[in-house]
Amino acid sequence: MSIVKEFREFAVKGNVVDLAVGVIIGAAFGKIVASLVGDIVLPLVGTLVGGIDFSGLAVQFRDAKIQYGKFLQSCLDFLIITWAIFLAVKVINRLKRDDPAAPPPRQEQLLEEIRDLLKKK
Numbered sequence: 001m002s003i004v005k006e007f008r009e010f011a012v013k014g015n016v017v018d019l020a021v022g023v024i025i026g027a028a029f030g031k032i033v034a035s036l037v038g039d040i041v042l043p044l045v046g047t048l049v050g051g052i053d054f055s056g057l058a059v060q061f062r063d064a065k066i067q068y069g070k071f072l073q074s075c076l077d078f079l080i081i082t083w084a085i086f087l088a089v090k091v092i093n094r095l096k097r098d099d100p101a102a103p104p105p106r107q108e109q110l111l112e113e114i115r116d117l118l119k120k121k
Contacts, residue, residue: 030081037073038073041076054069054072054076056069057069
């Protein structure tokens, strides 16, 4: 098999395409969250704690400037992203449970088939 053909088969597999879509959506979602944190959340938190601008927080140690404010902002970004993903998964799972047209889980379906077979005997 030629390397080009092998690469083409690899590139069009469902998992690779799904992963690419996920990465693209994740990047766009990351920009939204970064804006939410930088433009809305951090100014509000800064106001609540006395007008501190987190992005400018830094400590000078000899020749090194340690910008811990940017680190705090990244931690807050992470918390907001994980919270948003948690809520999205929670909503999706609830929609799946509430969908009357959704097929029963395979385990339940097998148990129902076993029950029906036992009734016939």
